[in-house]
Amino acid sequence: MSNFLATFRLLVLTAARSVVNHRMKSLIVGFILMFGTALLVLGTSLLDSVERSMEKTVTQSLAGHLQIYSADAEDELALFGDVMLGGDNIGEIEDFSKVREPIEKIDNVKAVVPMGMTQARFVMGNRIDEVIAGLRDAVDNQNWEEVDPLADQLRAMAEDLKAENEARAQIASNAETYRENVERLSRVLDDTFWDEDLRENPREALFFLDTKIAPLSSDGRLVFMRVLGTDPQRFATYFDRFEIVKGEMIPPGERGLLVSNRAYEEWLKNNVARELDKLHEEIHEEERVLADDELLRNDVKRLQKQYRQVIFGLQPDKVATIKERVADYLGSESDDAKDLLTEFLALTDDNFDERYTFFYDELAPLMRMHEFEVGETITLQAFTDRGFPRSRNTKFYGTFQFEGMEDSDLSGSVNLIDMPTFRTLYGAMSEEAQQEIAEMRDEVGVEDIRRDEAEDALFGGGDSLVVEEDDEEVAQNADEIQNTDETQNTDEAGIAGQTEPTEPSEPSEPDDTIEIDRQTDSTYDPAQIDNGLARNAAILLEDSSKLQQTMADVRAVIDEHDLGLTVVDWQKAAGIVGQFVIVIRLALFVAIGIIFLVALVIINNSMVMATVERTGEIGTMRAIGAQRWYVMALFLLETLILGLAAGLAGCGLGALIVAIAGHTGIPATTDFLRFLFAGDHLYPTLSVDNVLWAFAAIVAVSTISTLYPARLATRIQPIVAMRN
């Protein structure tokens, strides 16, 4: 034993001496190994941290740990969008209650939350349309007191539009069109229109406003947003990062909408206010200076051109107050809104802060700051898969965000509505509605003809299909239309049937109000949430580390109850962003693989060179009794010492970088990074696994790379050494 230890000690000493003696080679190889190890430690730590933070973003904001959806789906579920944008044919879960109960019984399942995503439009017709609608109501009710302020508002808008059209007429190639517009607008600006035309023939005057004036305004905004139908109470309970920012939570059993706070401030805020906010952020957070920054100055110029947004559509008294306040502030004599506001918005580094504060203190309270405010009822509209719009009036209860992801567009890209409203917008048809259609179809009794058979069936199978048959429907209106001609008159009418002349009668009002199924309730029975259609559902777990086991359990329950569903984990359900970490990990491994391959070749080459250089030394060792295994061990030990030293240094370096990054945080410079980092910064942490794997990998690489040169060395004969 003591002999073995002595030999081992000698081997280690010889190897260490050799490492020191060949300093240059050792430094180069050691540096490569150290770099590779540090990169491996850093890369895997970062990726693990990103994966953990993204898991938080995805599971706690939208997806839950698992998602279920129809097994018949044509597209894969992609909650945050897919490569093939818009592919969202994920089928339907016809009756969510049948799914929730058995799955919630599984151990480790905390909750199953129903979901349904659709693209919805926030209907905000142009402001002129809104005012005309108000005017029409006032005229219909003969409420002339209400008419006057609305008329003033319309005149103010018409004045704006007239100025715009006059300016366009000067430069446009189709100047005639703009001149016609100016003429139309002039009629609205004339007192006769309001004092005589509207009072004497309100229908004609309102027609004129509706059809000739309203289309001239292009301010109507189309804001499309994704809305997620769900059980708002369960969503708020189980997605624990969810928090209300403005307003309140949708009360149980009430139809309602919650808008992502990010989207509300980004897309629905008054343009001028939003641009001012952006400038404020650039100047104070990014420390940009207007005087030195042409891009920023261009933003100011653009902002000036949007001055109209401050006053457009406001009641004349508010416009007057705004003009008055701005004129006072500027010390200007002007009464022209364009002059005043353009001057006010001529921002510089010196006046920005003061004017920003003035805007919010003095002007904003008079303006309409968002397209809709908390508490208002708005119209949501979505296009069903048949392309027909479905609309629903919904109360806007407030805005929400996910804690730590306030600035992420991706995590703020979804707005919440209650499940019954989602079903209306999605166009889900109740059994009764389907039954009604089936009955109507039986009554009509029309034959369905396929496209490829149409021409033969309609025009080829004999004239009977095109010859007019006896038609009793027309004859039924015998008081107006008589003498249905039952025969075909090919000379005169071809395939048309004929009916004799009718005597015009006095106009009569068609039938009274029709029976409709108006869906205007603002409440619903909470039991409806579960009893009905959902498109997918989130499964939240007690212990996320048992995800794979629970996924298998869910799959078993789906099979057992024949639910016809697919279950996927959060990473797959997230779509393209969920796959991002996998792609990056792959890229990192490829990069590290290349580094190690290079290291392997370099170590191998330098050891081969060393072997050649040390032929004499090895030959002598062999001549004085060293066995082949001794030479082999010596070489392996040399690299192992180098690998251990470099590996330790690399691990230390990697750990140090991770620690620094973990302390200072890696800033998320883009929205996508904010989503991946679950916030503005990523604070990576180091795990023992990361270090051990990196260390083991580097030792293995260094050992493998020495096998060949060591084998070469063992073949050196003592005689060769003596000859040299």
Added chain:
Amino acid sequence: MKKLVLLTLLAIFTTTPAFAQEEEGGDKLSKAQMVDLLEKIDERQRSTGDYQAEVYIDQREKDKSELLYQATIYRRDEADKMVILFTAPRAEAGKGYLRIDKNMFMYDPNVGKWERRTERERIGGTGSQRRDFDEWRLADDFVPSYEGKEKLGKFEVHHLKLTAKDKNDVAYPVMEMWIDTKSDNVLKLQEFALSGRLMRTTYYPKWRKVKSKKKGDWVYFPKEIRIYDEVEKGNRTIVLFRDVDLKPLPDNIFTKAWLESKSR
């Protein structure tokens, strides 16, 4: 040189009435004859007075649940006004369209709001469009060219190509039309997008005519229309016209207030 002479002769003959006269008996229709034909088709559908009809719009689709609507059409062609009021099923009843000149509005009683819609609006999400229910203005809106005399099933038809004078005024800028040579009834219509892509094929297997005292002539209207969507293959729409009535309608029908009042 020969080519030039030929072209000159052709130019002279095509513009002389004598040649046109000669062509009448031939296979090809002259430009003037085509315009006359379009004017005749338009004129036959012009009701002069008012028009009211009950329609069923039956939409069949490949993989989706099917749609069926019952609606009433009110038209006052002279004033360029039209109303489509859905009367069944219950979930859709009360919704409607109002067209005044080039403005098309849609009303949804569930939200009590009006919205502007375009010429390409798919009525009720079916394959039908406003034009399918409205008076035709082929001669006003399109320039015809002759594609040939063909057979459509058992019918001999003129095949015309119509190009829109102003593509902003129509749903599709190019149409091809097959017209029965004997009766001058349109039997088939294909509509093309600006890119040349075929969008819809429509068949008119049944026409009907009603005598109008006010017009002092017959008013023609299709009794059945079958529309095949050429983009979403497999989607088809059947429109049946029933209870056509030419009695005068009250003025207030063509107003937003009237459509709103129907579902109050």
